[in-house]
Amino acid sequence: MSLLDVRDLTIRTSDGRALVSDLTFSVDRGERLGLIGESGSGKSLTTLATLGLLPDGMTTTGSVELDGTQIVGASEKSLVEVRGRAAAIVFQEPLTALDPLMRVGRQLAEPLRRRRGLKGDALRKAVAEALEQVRLPEPGRIARAFPHEISGGQRQRVALAMALACEPDLLIADEPTTALDVTVQSEMLVLLDTLVGERGMAVLFVSHDLAVVSRVTDRVLVMKDGRAVEDGTVRDLVRAPRQPYTEALVDSARRLESALDLEGPR
Amino acid sequence: MTAVLALDSVGHTYRGSAAPVVADVSLGVEAGHSLALVGESGAGKTTLLRLLLGLARPTTGTVRFDGDPLALGDRAQMRRFRRSVQCVFQDPYASLDPRQRVSRIVAEPLRSLGVATVAEARAKVAEALEQVGLPADAASRYPHEFSGGQRQRIAIARAIVCDPRVLLADEPVSALDVTTRVKVVDLLAELKRERGLTIVMVSHDLSVVAALCEGTAVLERGRVVEQGETRDVLGSPGHPYTRRLLDSVPRLPV
Numbered sequence: 050m051s052l053l054d055v056r057d058l059t060i061r062t063s064d065g066r067a068l069v070s071d072l073t074f075s076v077d078r079g080e081r082l083g084l085i086g087e088s089g090s091g092k093s094l095t096t097l098a099t100l101g102l103l104p105d106g107m108t109t110t111g112s113v114e115l116d117g118t119q120i121v122g123a124s125e126k127s128l129v130e131v132r133g134r135a136a137a138i139v140f141q142e143p144l145t146a147l148d149p150l151m152r153v154g155r156q157l158a159e160p161l162r163r164r165r166g167l168k169g170d171a172l173r174k175a176v177a178e179a180l181e182q183v184r185l186p187e188p189g190r191i192a193r194a195f196p197h198e199i200s201g202g203q204r205q206r207v208a209l210a211m212a213l214a215c216e217p218d219l220l221i222a223d224e225p226t227t228a229l230d231v232t233v234q235s236e237m238l239v240l241l242d243t244l245v246g247e248r249g250m251a252v253l254f255v256s257h258d259l260a261v262v263s264r265v266t267d268r269v270l271v272m273k274d275g276r277a278v279e280d281g282t283v284r285d286l287v288r289a290p291r292q293p294y295t296e297a298l299v300d301s302a303r304r305l306e307s308a309l310d311l312e313g314p315r
Numbered sequence: 316m317t318a319v320l321a322l323d324s325v326g327h328t329y330r331g332s333a334a335p336v337v338a339d340v341s342l343g344v345e346a347g348h349s350l351a352l353v354g355e356s357g358a359g360k361t362t363l364l365r366l367l368l369g370l371a372r373p374t375t376g377t378v379r380f381d382g383d384p385l386a387l388g389d390r391a392q393m394r395r396f397r398r399s400v401q402c403v404f405q406d407p408y409a410s411l412d413p414r415q416r417v418s419r420i421v422a423e424p425l426r427s428l429g430v431a432t433v434a435e436a437r438a439k440v441a442e443a444l445e446q447v448g449l450p451a452d453a454a455s456r457y458p459h460e461f462s463g464g465q466r467q468r469i470a471i472a473r474a475i476v477c478d479p480r481v482l483l484a485d486e487p488v489s490a491l492d493v494t495t496r497v498k499v500v501d502l503l504a505e506l507k508r509e510r511g512l513t514i515v516m517v518s519h520d521l522s523v524v525a526a527l528c529e530g531t532a533v534l535e536r537g538r539v540v541e542q543g544e545t546r547d548v549l550g551s552p553g554h555p556y557t558r559r560l561l562d563s564v565p566r567l568p569v
Contacts, residue, residue: 087492088463201356230355231519235563257492260565284568301494302567308526309564311550 050117051075052218052251053099053136057111058121060094060103060275069094069275071111078218081245081252083262083283085298086272092255095272096221099253100136101128116218133160133215136253141224143204147196153207154192160214175214183210184240202233206240213244219251226261238264259283259302271295317382318343319481319513320367320400325376327362335374336362337537343379344530346480349507349514351524351545353560354534360517363534364485367515368402369393398428401474405486407466411458417444417469418454424477443472447502464495468502475506482506484516488523500526521564525549533557 053076060069069091076082084092097103099113101120113120116135118127137160140146148156154176161167161175180188183206196204205225212220222241226234242265245252256262262269263283271278271286271294279292290296321343328335337359344350352360365371366378369385378385380396387393401424404410411420421440425431431439444453447468458466467487474482487503488496500523506512507527518524524531525545532542533556541554552558 087494231521232355232559232563235565238565258565259493260567263568264565287567297494299567301497304497305493305500305522305526306564306566309522309549309561311525311546 051114052078052080052116053253054114055095055099055112056114058095058098058113059110060091060098061108061110063106063108067275068107069098072272072275072277074270074277074280076219076251076253079249079251081254081266081268083266083269084253084255084272085257085259085262085269087257087298089274090272091275092272093223094275096138096223096253096255099221100132100138133164133217135217136219136221137212137215137217138221138223139205139208139212139225141227143201143208143228144196146208147204149196151195152192153194153196153199157192157207157211157214160211164215179210179214180207182213182244183207184236185210202229202237205229205237209237209241209244213248216248217250219253220245221253221255222265223255224257225254227256227258234261241265259287259298260306263287271298317345318379319346319381320344320515321379321382322363322366322373323377323379325363325366325373325378327359327366327371328374335537337366337534339376340534340537340539341376342532342539342542344481344513344515346513347507347511348530349516349528350530350532351528352515352517352532352534353519353521353524355519355560357536358534359537360519360534361485362537364402364483364515364517368400368483369396394428397424398430398477399479400481400483401477401479403467403470403474403482403484403487406490407463407470408490410470411466413458415457416454417456417458417461420458420469421454421473421476423473428477430477439476440472443476444469446475446506447472462495464491464499467491467495467499471499471502471506475510475512478510479512481513481515484514486518486520487516489518489520496523503527521549521560533560 056073058072059067061067086092109121115131118131157176157179158172167175176192177188180191185191185206226237254262254265267282269283270280273294278294286295287299290299322340325340326335326338352363354360366373369387418440421443422436425436449468488499507514528545531545531548532539535556541548541557
């Protein structure tokens with residue numbers, strides 16, 4: 050059985066407009082899948098639906114099975130048991146994902162306490178270890194800092210550390226590097242790839258950028274206007290896109306990229 | 316040839332801060348050329364743009380407009396300056412007033428500069444909207460009716476409506492999807508070609524820079540570490556930081 054099994058997922062607004070339609074895909078244990086699409090393609094809503102986090106007023110039909118639990122229509126109580134343990138999420142904007150009034154160390158301690166039942170010195174030690182794992186320098190200083198006192202890249206590392214602290218079977222990453230500088234993005238992608246690899250975690254990686262996705266996942270699903278357009282390996286999609294929309298995406302990415310193929314005279 | 320806009324050993328320190336955010340920056344852009352300021356968060360890109368826009372005063376050094384030092388108190392010069400230099404910002408959701416119709420938004424520079432009658436303004440707005448590839452009926456609509464890419468076109472129409480010579484663009488395509496990004500880059504290239512518009516662009520996206528700008532200055536922690544023709548700077552970078560930036564750009568598998 051797949052770790053995440055999404056079948057005929059349809060998400061509607063309160064006035065009946067479908068934002069995601071008949072979406073079907075699955076992610077096995079240890080497998081990595083990229084969801085690719087532009088604004089309004091429904092990729093972020095899909096990730097929220099997998100954790101039962103859709104905003105009030107939206108209605109979901111179809112089936113989302115996460116580690117054997119049906120998410121669609123589930124009670125808050127059963128959702129709380131699944132979230133974190135089966136799947137944890139890293140959002141695009143780390144500034145809004147972290148509580149601005151709570152020191153970083155305390156925020157990170159929360160999942161460690163809940164998941165591993167740690168407290169006191171053992172908990173403090175685990176917080177420091179978690180920060181070291183995501184290659185944050187001076188974990189002691191970072192743990193005492195408030196989110197606004199550290200850089201965007203450091204905040205995203207903290208958010209990743211929090212997600213990993215839950216020891217989930219599936220890590221969902223929704224545009225985790227879009228808000229970051231290009232060198233920081235590059236480091237973050239390597240880090241994500243390494244840490245997830247070491248743990249054998251499954252990944253659902255959401256992005257509008259094919260090149261970014263290709264650094265983390267092999268298989269991708271292209272979405273447009275809430276529907277699946279096509280899926281396959283990044284390599285195949287880039288070489289021989291079957292659908293016009295995928296072709297347009299690849300062409301745009303290639304065109305921008307080709308501008309960089311400069312041969313300087315020096 | 317004199318540069319339209321230039322910085323002469325410019326430094327800027329924010330009030331209450333000990334260290335300058337930018338130090339000893341000298342660069343210039345000639346008419347019809349385009350220059351990219353490249354760097355990451357905190358490199359001082361936006362501060363340089365604020366200095367070039369006359370929104371901040373340099374602590375040391377001089378900002379020059381057509382060769383003359385820019386005097387923020389000189390009303391006649393500032394009037395010429397505001398008419399010649401316009402700006403497009405990064406976030407098209409934040410830079411357009413949601414309560415105004417597009418016609419009023421785009422006409423704003425004409426109103427504040429007092430350079431057109433109501434009838435002239437209407438004609439100029441229509442012309443600007445056409446130039447950026449928006450339908451004529453866009454004028455009577457509101458910003459929320461448009462997508463991100465279309466909004467950025469509205470912002471560009473507003474910037475070119477008074478026929479400026481220089482367009483300063485702060486990350487003009489960073490907030491857009493890849494396919495839209497390509498279209499807006501094409502539009503800027505077309506404006507450059509057809510209107511001889513000089514573009515100064517702040518960006519961290521090296522492929523956009525390479526596609527649009529002949530010149531590039533790379534900033535790291537408030538200093539220019541490398542500048543010259545984009546072909547040379549990005550084609551065979553001399554500074555390790557430029558190389559690191561280039562190596563970090565994610566590429567599609569071949």
